[in-house]
Amino acid sequence: MESLLKKVDLLYPEMVGWRRHLHQHPELSFQEKETASFVASHLREWGLEVVTGVGGNGVVGRLKGSGGEGPTIALRADMDALPIQDEKNCEFASKVKGVMHACGHDAHTSTLLGVAKLMAEHREQLKGMVVFLFQHAEELTPGGAYSMIEDGALEGVDYVYGIHLWTPFPVGKAYSKPGPMMAxxxxxxxxxxxxxxxxxxxxxxxxxxxxxxxxxxxxxxxxxxxxxxxxxxxxxxxxxxxxxxxxxxxxxxxxxxxxxxxxxxxxxxxxxxxxxxxxxxxxxxxxxxxxxxxxxxPPVVNDAGEADRFYRAAAKVGEYETSPLIMAGEDFAYYLHQRKGCFMFVGAGNPELGIVYPHHHPKFDIDESAMATAAKLFISMVVDCQNEWNADKC
The missing domain is CATH 3.30.70.360 (Alpha-Beta Plaits)
Structure with missing residues (x-):
């Protein structure tokens, strides 16, 4: 696992490139056709089994490990943007008038793409299967999670994990908790x-x-x-x-x-x-x-055992804390109603870089290094789950 975590840093510049491309070409909820196509083409290039149009504009990629039997673990990223005019002065500002990624979903998508590429390149280290859920329409009810679940996105899945980059928290630090976490x-x-x-x-x-x-x-x-x-x-x-x-x-x-x-x-x-x-x-x-x-x-409620896994996995990546209650909402809650899992935050705020604006603000941005931390946390969660599953089977 340590070698895989180190390779995240090598892939990081490519993840930044994906994120900046998506940031310049945002799409609103239920309109994510080009984003979904971008995601699907990369997943196919890396040899994953890909299904598009899942529950709407959702994309599901399945990667079978060659390291032996193991659980089926789903990892989720959301893809949609918001109806906000981008007011940042940077080279990768949105090119779509009145639409921008003001909540970090471009970075979520790019992070999970990075994880998918690394795991595809090192599938011999994987036991079982990893399912990559690229979800449409998190920002607008009824949301995309419910329709993706109805369309079979969680079929055969044992565990599900999600990460949100969060600028109110300092860059690189991970947060989660057992039980209710988001309202x-x-x-x-x-x-x-x-x-x-x-x-x-x-x-x-x-x-x-x-x-x-x-x-x-x-x-x-x-x-x-x-x-x-x-x-x-x-x-x-x-x-x-x-x-x-x-x-x-x-x-x-x-x-x-x-x-x-x-x-x-x-x-x-x-x-x-x-x-x-x-x-x-x-x-x-x-x-x-x-x-x-x-x-x-509904509220996001983490499984207690999977929250314990977060503490173990995050300790192998860097600093972490128990999350406070967050009054924001998330349709990741629907996944947790169906399967054991955990939703996590990775800090993406950095006052030294001027990254201080809240989510859904016209000048919202992230410290992109948070993507590397999030990718490592995803990998660490998967490996810990696989190892525990195999130990139970012995």
Whole structure:
């Protein structure tokens, strides 16, 4: 394994090249056709069995090791970009107007391509099979994980692992934990329907903006006054749209936002509480309303035994820590509902290089050396799993 880990550093410049190519040619969720083609062509070149169009634009590569019997281990990377204008001043900035890789998925794809190439070149060191899942549409519900699973991506798989490069963490340091790690990510859209009219005659109207403003405030009491303060929970209103003129009271106002929880019961309680607050607030002011509440990705919950494997594997790569709870969501959760596995973070932030912007920011970037760390962590997880599997069979 040590020789394979060392070869990651030799492959690193090529991984950077792939990442910068993908960064310049990003594709939105459910539109990743060229990215999928790029991935599939490389996997075929290296001799993997490749299936495209899995659950949509997903690509699955299978590599059979020649080192003997072993488990089937799946490794996942997401491929999609975001509808954000790239504002970085660099030679590899996005060439697609209004679209950029603002969450590191280009680096995830390039990292897993690197792992696939190395393992293909050294398949004699592999026991069992490694399945490479290149997933579309992580950023947009219903996501690509669920449809890929429905299309057989996990067929025959025993374990599944995923890595997210994460700029809030320092470059190169790995993080994970047993049990819940990332939150369920739900969405809501509220439309307040009042009665429009002249701005100078408010008594003749039902002011949708004023009512929607009360909703923004009232919804904050869900977390502050109805949720156990020891339970992690977020209710955020992210958009508020209404009105067309300074002297017109708008007939309609729309709000949209997100709810983040870990506990399944709390998740449903918050949904019910939000719906109740909207109904009662609107009724109090005489307005009608509609609510579209979507249950998004479930929480990411790592298997305890596979989290222990992370601690062993990460120790062979470099520094690591137990991850804090992360209120962001991830559809990798669906894989963990089906198979034992572990989701991990590798730090990609570096203030010395000016890499300080958060995910989904127009100036988002990563310290690319984090890709080498992530590749080594993937390899270390696979080798540890294979060795443990063979020891159990002896």
């Amino acid at each position: 369920a990510a739900d969405e809501f859209e509220i439309v307040v329907k009042g009665k429009g009219g002249h701005g100078g005659l408010p008594h003749e109207t039902i002011d949708s903006i004023a009512i929607a403003s009360h909703l923004v405030v009232n919804l904050q009491t869900i977390v502050s006054r109805t949720v156990d303060p020891t339970q992690p929970c977020v209710v955020s209103v992210g958009s508020f749209h209404s009105g067309t003129s300074f002297n017109v009271i708008a007939e309609k106002a729309s709000l949209s936002g997100t709810v983040r929880t870990f506990d399944p019961e709390l998740r449903m309680e918050v949904k019910q509480r939000l719906e109740s607050i909207v109904e009662q607030t609107c009724r109090m002011y005489g307005a009608d309303f509609s609510i579209d509440y979507k249950l998004g990705y």
